[in-house]
Amino acid sequence: MGFHTFDPERAEKLDDESRYRWCSIEELLSILSPEPDDELADLGSGTGFYTDPIAERVAKVHAVDVQPEMHDMYEEKGIPENVRPVTAEVADLPFGDGALDGVFSTMTYHEFSGEDSMAEISRILRPGGRVVIVDWDRNGPGEGGSVPEERHELGHAVSALGSAGLTVDHAVSRTETFVCRARKLR
Template structure:
């Protein structure tokens, strides 16, 4: 998979509520199964579109993005008080072993999902912590999101997560995306 980032000059597109057709806030929050005390990381948070949805259900939130400029856009928009900005690649997270109680990515798995990124995620998640992944499927038609040759097939995403030590609880293919819920 080729690494790329979403262009900051198109950040306003990340605030488009039509994104909920690929993953609703309710679906994401339910998959995370939070009780309100957890430390949660949004991997590839961008402008905080989904961070804003999850933050009310978490104790503390990390908005993780490799582009500090995306954090600038998010700060300008305004972030919930329990959100802390972290500029880092998923393969080099500044968290202690087991520090995170949950993590998720929405449409960014294809940007970081190599062996080092998944190993780092496993290291930072507490035992039994949920990792929720919603991403563009290689089986999709490519009308939205990145080109299909930059996407993972659901079976490959599941196999990669299992190879990194995750237990996959649920995996489903949808019209343009897939959803995987796994535990560390």
């Protein structure tokens, strides 16, 4: 397994609004630029903390998480009608080739960053589709989220996306997190 599970006992921490310090909804929206007809996937969706605000602006979001317990918690909170929980690993996504307009992932890239996962992301995107990744930065002070030794640098994500045939058009490293966006040109 190429991932660590997230302790469901700690899952309520994922719904702590102070997390917007690391990535606000406004920022995620501005980078993802969701369109009303979009069908997207949130990779490592957890309790749906970032899934919900995106789902308000698109036709459909597939909330992908490897742990069914996380979907159970999301169900308890209330899953929007246009969100479909999908229990799967990013390295083996149950979507057809070119099926989605975009994918996004918050604070989970370090869990699925292998070649298999990146190839899957590229495979399921339609031409012109985009991927947005926000995650903990290895060079950050380690104040939030995973411990520094489990993290990657921005360059790791940029390189992995490029190797999967995607074109990176936005990549920024901040104090504690990095964000990057790539597109599938064809």
